[in-house]
Amino acid sequence: MKEKRERLSDWMQWSDPIDVRRRSALAMRNVFEMADPRFNHVTYIGASLSENPPHFVHHRLGWTEALPYSVVGAVIGRKITQEVGDEKVVAGQRSLLLSHFTGMDGFVHSPASPWSAPYPMDIWEQARTLYALIYWFGETGEERLLDYAEAMVDGLFKLSVPRGSERVFPANSFARCSMGPYGVGAIIDPLLWYYQMSGNHKALMVGIGTAEFFMDPANGFFDEQWGAKGFFRSVVACLNGFSKAAAVTGDPRILSRAKCLHDAAVSRCTAYGSTPCGEPACSDFELNGSALSLVQAGYPEYWDQIDRFIRNQTARSQFIDPNEYDSEKASKKRVNLYNIYDGYPDDLQVLPFDDYRDVVNRSVGGAMWCSPSGHSFFPASLMICCTSHVLRSFEIAWDHSLYETNTGLVSDLQFSVDNALGTIVSHEPKEGRAVFTFAKDTESLRIRIPSFADVGKVALSKNGESVPTRIERGYLVADRLSKGCAYDFTFPLAERESVEWQQLFEFPDYDHPAATGEYRVQWRGNSCVLL
Ligand SMILES: [Zn+2]
Structure with missing residues (x-):
C-alpha cells in the first residue's frame, strides 16, 4: 500500500x-x-x-x-x-x-x-x-x-x-x-x-x-x-x-x-x-x-x-x-x-x-x-x-x-513556447514567472493575468528594472518592447489546499457511479503539487 x-x-x-x-x-x-x-x-x-x-x-x-x-x-x-x-x-x-x-x-x-x-x-x-x-x-x-x-x-x-x-x-x-x-x-x-x-x-x-x-x-x-x-x-x-x-x-x-x-x-x-x-x-x-x-x-x-x-x-x-x-x-x-x-x-x-x-x-x-x-x-x-x-x-x-493581432502581441496562456514572434520560458510551478523575448520590436503586449494571481502584485521587468504597465480587462499591458531583451513577467503563486470529489463509473454502467473518491490537493497557482 x-x-x-x-x-x-x-x-x-x-x-x-x-x-x-x-x-x-x-x-x-x-x-x-x-x-x-x-x-x-x-x-x-x-x-x-x-x-x-x-x-x-x-x-x-x-x-x-x-x-x-x-x-x-x-x-x-x-x-x-x-x-x-x-x-x-x-x-x-x-x-x-x-x-x-x-x-x-x-x-x-x-x-x-x-x-x-x-x-x-x-x-x-x-x-x-x-x-x-x-x-x-x-x-x-x-x-x-x-x-x-x-x-x-x-x-x-x-x-x-x-x-x-x-x-x-x-x-x-x-x-x-x-x-x-x-x-x-x-x-x-x-x-x-x-x-x-x-x-x-x-x-x-x-x-x-x-x-x-x-x-x-x-x-x-x-x-x-x-x-x-x-x-x-x-x-x-x-x-x-x-x-x-x-x-x-x-x-x-x-x-x-x-x-x-x-x-x-x-x-x-x-x-x-x-x-x-x-x-x-x-x-x-x-x-x-x-x-x-x-x-x-x-x-x-x-x-x-x-x-x-x-x-x-x-x-x-x-x-x-x-x-x-x-x-x-x-x-x-x-x-x-x-x-x-x-x-x-x-x-x-x-x-x-x-x-x-x-x-x-x-x-x-x-x-x-x-x-x-x-x-x-x-x-x-x-x-x-x-x-x-x-x-x-x-x-x-x-x-x-503568444500570437499577433492587429493591436499587437497577446498571451492568454503562459506555457513554454517558441515561434516566429518570440519565446516564452515558463517557470511554473516552481516560480510564478514567465520570461518573454521577442523576435522584433513590439508596439504592444497584452498578457492575461492568471486568475489566481493578486492583480496588485503582477509585474513586468527588464534586467531587474520595472517596465511601465497598465491593467485592462484582466490583461497586463505594456507598450514598446525591444527585440531580443528578456522581459520577466512575475506573478505570485497562490498556495492553497482543496478537497476534490470524483464520482467513478465502471464499464459498461455509466448511469450509476460505482464509487466516489476523495482527494486532497495542494496547489501552487494552477498547478497541483501534491495529491
Ligand atoms: Zn481517448
Missing part, C-alpha cells in the same frame, strides 16, 4: 514546467510508432502496458475510427515541432483515409480486414474523418479534400430530417454509434468548424439543427440542468458542439444553455481535470474546446479551466518514463476488458496481428486513460485517441501563449 501511495504522489509531484514543443514531439513520435507498415500504416488503437509482454493492439475500430486521430495528431505534431516526422506514415495514412470513402453516400465505411469485419456507417466516425480532412486541408490546402468534405456534408444533410429548428437523424444512427447515442452529437463541432472555413450552409443547418435536437429536453438527452446519462466522454463531445454553436450564431438562448451544460460537466470533474469516464485526455480536450468557444462568445474566465486542465491532466496523461512499466505487476495472461481483443480466445499467447517489439519504449509520449490519482493500466489504455487529443489541447496552448 505504501509503495502505491508513493507512486500516486509522484504523479502529482512531478512538476517540470510544460514545454509544449518537447511534449508534442514525444506525442507525435508515439503517433508514428503506432502505425503498422504491414497494413497500409493503419494505426494500432492502443498499447496494452498492463500485460507482460506488452503489445500494440489492432482492433476493428482501427480503420475508420482510430486512423483519423493519427492523421490529426501528425498534422498538429508537425505544426508545433516544425519537424516532418515519418513521411511514409503521413502519406500512407492520408491515402488510406481517403480509400474509406467507398460508397456513393459521401461517408467513410469500415473495410473488411484480417482482424475485423465491416460494420454499418457510424456518424461518430464521420466526425473523426471530417476533423482529419479539416486539419489536413489546413496543412496543405489541397482542393480535392474539400470535395470529400462537401460530399460528406451533403450526405449528412440528406440523412437528417428537418423538424422545426431541429434536424433529426434516423433512429438506427443512434443505435449503431460505437460511442453510444450521444456520440452522434460529436458531428456538431466539426460541421460548424467546416461552415466557418467554407461558408457551406448545409453544414451550418445540420450542425445547428443537431445541436438544437440534442439540447431540447423533450428529446431526452439533457434536462434543464444536466440530466445526461451515458458515457461522459461522448456527452462532452456534444457540449463542445453546443458551445461552438453559441459562438457561431451569437444566439443568447443557445449560449446560456451551452454554458449551463458546460458548467455542469466541469462540476463533475475535479478542479485538476480528472473525469468520471477515466479518459481525461479525450474528455478534457472536448471541455477545453468548449471553453475556448465560450471565451470567444464573451466569457474570458474560461481560460482558467483550460490552463488547469492542460497543466494537471493533459500533460500528466502522457506516458513519459518507460520505468513506469512494471513487468512484475503486469498480467502474464491477457485480460479481455472492454472486449478490446474481441474474437480471440483468452489463452492465445500472442495475437497474430499485434506488435510485440520494444513496445514500452515506443509508447513513450502516448497518452493513457487515468484514474483521479494516476495512469490506468488495462488493455490498450495507452490509446491513439488520447494521444491525438493531448496534441489538440497542446495546440490550444501553442496557439494562445
Whole structure:
C-alpha cells in the first residue's frame, strides 16, 4: 500500500514546467510508432502496458475510427515541432483515409480486414474523418479534400430530417454509434468548424439543427440542468458542439444553455481535470474546446479551466518514463476488458496481428486513460485517441501563449513556447514567472493575468528594472518592447489546499457511479503539487 501511495504522489509531484514543443514531439513520435507498415500504416488503437509482454493492439475500430486521430495528431505534431516526422506514415495514412470513402453516400465505411469485419456507417466516425480532412486541408490546402468534405456534408444533410429548428437523424444512427447515442452529437463541432472555413450552409443547418435536437429536453438527452446519462466522454463531445454553436450564431438562448451544460460537466470533474469516464485526455480536450468557444462568445474566465486542465491532466496523461512499466505487476495472461481483443480466445499467447517489439519504449509520449490519482493500466489504455487529443489541447496552448493581432502581441496562456514572434520560458510551478523575448520590436503586449494571481502584485521587468504597465480587462499591458531583451513577467503563486470529489463509473454502467473518491490537493497557482 505504501509503495502505491508513493507512486500516486509522484504523479502529482512531478512538476517540470510544460514545454509544449518537447511534449508534442514525444506525442507525435508515439503517433508514428503506432502505425503498422504491414497494413497500409493503419494505426494500432492502443498499447496494452498492463500485460507482460506488452503489445500494440489492432482492433476493428482501427480503420475508420482510430486512423483519423493519427492523421490529426501528425498534422498538429508537425505544426508545433516544425519537424516532418515519418513521411511514409503521413502519406500512407492520408491515402488510406481517403480509400474509406467507398460508397456513393459521401461517408467513410469500415473495410473488411484480417482482424475485423465491416460494420454499418457510424456518424461518430464521420466526425473523426471530417476533423482529419479539416486539419489536413489546413496543412496543405489541397482542393480535392474539400470535395470529400462537401460530399460528406451533403450526405449528412440528406440523412437528417428537418423538424422545426431541429434536424433529426434516423433512429438506427443512434443505435449503431460505437460511442453510444450521444456520440452522434460529436458531428456538431466539426460541421460548424467546416461552415466557418467554407461558408457551406448545409453544414451550418445540420450542425445547428443537431445541436438544437440534442439540447431540447423533450428529446431526452439533457434536462434543464444536466440530466445526461451515458458515457461522459461522448456527452462532452456534444457540449463542445453546443458551445461552438453559441459562438457561431451569437444566439443568447443557445449560449446560456451551452454554458449551463458546460458548467455542469466541469462540476463533475475535479478542479485538476480528472473525469468520471477515466479518459481525461479525450474528455478534457472536448471541455477545453468548449471553453475556448465560450471565451470567444464573451466569457474570458474560461481560460482558467483550460490552463488547469492542460497543466494537471493533459500533460500528466502522457506516458513519459518507460520505468513506469512494471513487468512484475503486469498480467502474464491477457485480460479481455472492454472486449478490446474481441474474437480471440483468452489463452492465445500472442495475437497474430499485434506488435510485440520494444513496445514500452515506443509508447513513450502516448497518452493513457487515468484514474483521479494516476495512469490506468488495462488493455490498450495507452490509446491513439488520447494521444491525438493531448496534441489538440497542446495546440490550444501553442496557439494562445503568444500570437499577433492587429493591436499587437497577446498571451492568454503562459506555457513554454517558441515561434516566429518570440519565446516564452515558463517557470511554473516552481516560480510564478514567465520570461518573454521577442523576435522584433513590439508596439504592444497584452498578457492575461492568471486568475489566481493578486492583480496588485503582477509585474513586468527588464534586467531587474520595472517596465511601465497598465491593467485592462484582466490583461497586463505594456507598450514598446525591444527585440531580443528578456522581459520577466512575475506573478505570485497562490498556495492553497482543496478537497476534490470524483464520482467513478465502471464499464459498461455509466448511469450509476460505482464509487466516489476523495482527494486532497495542494496547489501552487494552477498547478497541483501534491495529491
Ligand atoms: Zn481517448
